[in-house]
Each structure stands twice: as structure tokens, then as C-alpha cells.
Amino acid sequence: MSLFSLLSVSASGMSAQRTRAELLVENLANSETTRTPDGGPYRRKDAVFATDSPESPFSSVFESQLGRPDGVRVAEVVVDDRAPERRYLPGHPDADKEGYVAFPRINPAEDMVDLMGTTRSYQANVAAISAVKDMIQRSIDLLR
Amino acid sequence: MPLPISPITIPAPVENIARAMQTPGENRASGEFRGVLEGTIQKIEQTRNQAAQAVEGFLSGDSQELHTAILATQRADLAFELGLQVRNKVVSAYQEIMRMQM
Amino acid sequence: MLDPLAGRLEQYMDLLSARQKLVASNIANADTPGYKTKDIDFQNEFLNAAAQIAPHTVEARGLAARNDGNNVSIDREARLLAENDLRFNIATNLLRGQIRTVREAINEGKGA
Numbered sequence: 388m389s390l391f392s393l394l395s396v397s398a399s400g401m402s403a404q405r406t407r408a409e410l411l412v413e414n415l416a417n418s419e420t421t422r423t424p425d426g427g428p429y430r431r432k433d434a435v436f437a438t439d440s441p442e443s444p445f446s447s448v449f450e451s452q453l454g455r456p457d458g459v460r461v462a463e464v465v466v467d468d469r470a471p472e473r474r475y476l477p478g479h480p481d482a483d484k485e486g487y488v489a490f491p492r493i494n495p496a497e498d499m500v501d502l503m504g505t506t507r508s509y510q511a512n513v514a515a516i517s518a519v520k521d522m523i524q525r526s527i528d529l530l531r
Numbered sequence: 532m533p534l535p536i537s538p539i540t541i542p543a544p545v546e547n548i549a550r551a552m553q554t555p556g557e558n559r560a561s562g563e564f565r566g567v568l569e570g571t572i573q574k575i576e577q578t579r580n581q582a583a584q585a586v587e588g589f590l591s592g593d594s595q596e597l598h599t600a601i602l603a604t605q606r607a608d609l610a611f612e613l614g615l616q617v618r619n620k621v622v623s624a625y626q627e628i629m630r631m632q633m
Numbered sequence: 634m635l636d637p638l639a640g641r642l643e644q645y646m647d648l649l650s651a652r653q654k655l656v657a658s659n660i661a662n663a664d665t666p667g668y669k670t671k672d673i674d675f676q677n678e679f680l681n682a683a684a685q686i687a688p689h690t691v692e693a694r695g696l697a698a699r700n701d702g703n704n705v706s707i708d709r710e711a712r713l714l715a716e717n718d719l720r721f722n723i724a725t726n727l728l729r730g731q732i733r734t735v736r737e738a739i740n741e742g743k744g745a
């Protein structure tokens with residue numbers, strides 16, 4: 388197992404964080420969406436990560452026995468199935484008989500913070516790739 | 532510079548170099564010139580095989596670290612260069628001896 | 634000729650590579666529920682380094698876990714990332730110097 392496998396690990400991290408970022412951005416954009424094609428208000432989505440050994444195009448079959456490194460993948464996208472938030476707005480076009488409108492259960496501040504965290508994690512993965520590239524380059528310099 | 536007329540033994544520098552190339556603990560009958568030369572050649576072959584193996588390991592599926600393969604090739608190169616220099620020295624010493632009027 | 638110093642430097646680089654791989658895994662799993670930070674006991678592994686034996690992966694100590702069980706500290710991993718890279722850099726430079734010295738010694742006697 389070599390340093391090159393690290394590139395796949397960090398790439399998987401970047402991919403997973405980007406998926407999560409996309410979901411968070413979708414949440415923020417739809418934090419006030421009261422009607423969706425499926426009916427009802429928008430429901431918050433999030434990504435659940437799980438450890439996973441990434442495939443590297445150059446790795447041999449042997450490598451799979453010896454302890455593959457831990458990458459990450461999006462195991463599932465969970466949709467918030469809690470009851471939506473109900474606000475009393477009798478004049479609203481989506482109001483029900485009692486004058487309540489169902490709004491998404493989204494706290495934009497929370498999702499903003501999550502988005503910042505995701506961005507930071509993404510950048511950390513990028514830094515890891517940069518560091519290993521440097522180490523590989525130093526190894527090559529031994530030939531000079 | 533003519534060599535002193537004495538029994539042809541292994542010149543001290545060559546012997547020292549040959550000893551440096553061997554792993555400690557290895558025993559070798561001193562004074563056996565051919566033995567020293569063959570042992571040295573074997574060592575060179577060994578390092579080159581190790582280098583080839585290490586590079587193969589790296590290329591065919593990353594089972595070997597890159598720096599390991601590179602260091603192995605450097606070791607092989609150095610052993611080879613040393614062997615070359617030793618050979619040149621031995622050859623020139625031989626020629627020197629042959630040139631001496633008996 | 635190159636050894637024993639070169640051998641030790643190579644072992645040092647092996648361990649740094651192993652550690653860096655774990656750092657990358659920790660970073661990739663910074664948001665994975667239940668994931669525990671992995672590391673190697675660098676000092677011990679280096680002192681007892683035998684050739685070609687893979688170092689033992691252990692759980693890093695002293696890290697606080699969040700609600701979902703994950704205890705990865707991005708700050709810690711970022712610091713280790715930089716440190717491993719730097720140390721690797723030092724080792725390769727030392728090795729390059731070694732190789733150069735030996736090569737010069739070999740070629741010194743060329744003209745004599």
C-alpha cells in the first residue's frame with residue numbers, strides 16, 4: 388500500500404463533502420418553500436457518511452487483502468420526515484382550512500454553519516492531496 | 532610509480548572497499564583474490580535484483596512505496612559504480628605490474 | 634555503504650508515509666458518525682523498527698467525541714499533515730546528501 392492510495396482517500400472525502408454541500412445549499416434555497424411537486428412543503432435533506440475503501444485504478448488485487456485505507460462515501464441521503472412547521476397565515480395561498488401554512492423545518496443559521504464546516508472539511512481534503520503530492524515529488528527528487 | 536616487488540596480494544584499498552560492501556558478520560578467507568572479486572560481483576547483482584523487485588512492486592499495483600523503490604535503485608547504482616571503479620583500479624594495477632621489467 | 638544511516642532514514646520515511654495515510658483517512662472521515670481517529674505510535678515504531686513490517690494502527694488518545702461519536706479534530710489532522718510533509722522533506726534531503734557523498738567518494742579515486 389503506498390502513498391498513492393492516499394489520493395483516492397482524499398478524493399473520496401472531497402466528493403462526499405461536495406455532495407453534502409449541495410444538499411445544504413438546496414436546504415438554504417428552499418427554506419421557505421411551501422409547495423413542492425410531491426405536495427407539501429420542502430423537507431430538509433442531509434447526507435450520512437460511512438467509511439469505505441476506495442478503488443484506485445492502479446492498485447493490484449493483492450492490495451485489497453492488506454488493509455485498504457479508509458475513505459468515505461455518502462451512505463444515504465436522509466430526508467427529514469418530522470412534521471412540518473405550521474405557521475398561522477390565513478391569507479397565504481397554501482393555507483389550510485384553519486389558516487395554517489406548512490413550512491419546512493429548516494434553521495438557515497444552522498445549515499449555514501454546517502455549510503461552512505463542510506467547506507472547511509473539503510479544503511482539508513484538498514490540503515491532504517497537496518501534501519502527498521509534495522512527498523511523492525520529494526521521493527522522485529532522490530533520483531537527482 | 533612502480534609497485535614494490537612483493538607477493539601479489541590484494542591492495543589494501545581494494546580490500547577495504549570490498550569489506551565495506553559486505554554486511555557485517557560475513558566471513559571470507561582473506562587473501563583469496565578471486566573470492567573477493569566474485570563476492571563483490573554477487574553483491575552488486577544482489578542489489579540490482581532488489582532494485583528490480585522494488586520497482587516492479589511499485590509499478591504493478593503500488594505494493595511498494597515509491598521512495599523504497601527509488602532508494603533501492605540508488606543503492607544498486609552506487610554498488611555498480613563502486614564495482615566499476617574497483618575493476619578499473621585492479622586492471623591498471625595489473626597493467627602496472629606487467630610493465631615492470633623482471 | 635549507504636547504510637546504516639540511510640536504512641534508518643528509509644524507515645523514518647516509511648513510518649511518515651504510514652502516518653500520513655491515516656491522517657488522510659481521518660480527514661476524509663471527519664464527518665462520519667462513530668469514526669475514531671486513527672494513528673500510529675510513531676516513537677515506539679521507529680525505535681523498534683524492523684524492516685518491512687507494517688506499523689500497528691492504534692486509536693488516537695485524548696480526543697473528545699461529538700454527539701455522533703466522531704472524534705476527528707481537523708486542527709490536529711491539519712497540523713500532522715504539515716508536520717509529516719516537513720519531516721519527509723528533511724529525510725529526503727539528508728538522504729540525497731548521503732548518496733551524493735558516497736558517489737563522490739567513489740569517483741574521487743578515478744584519476745589517481
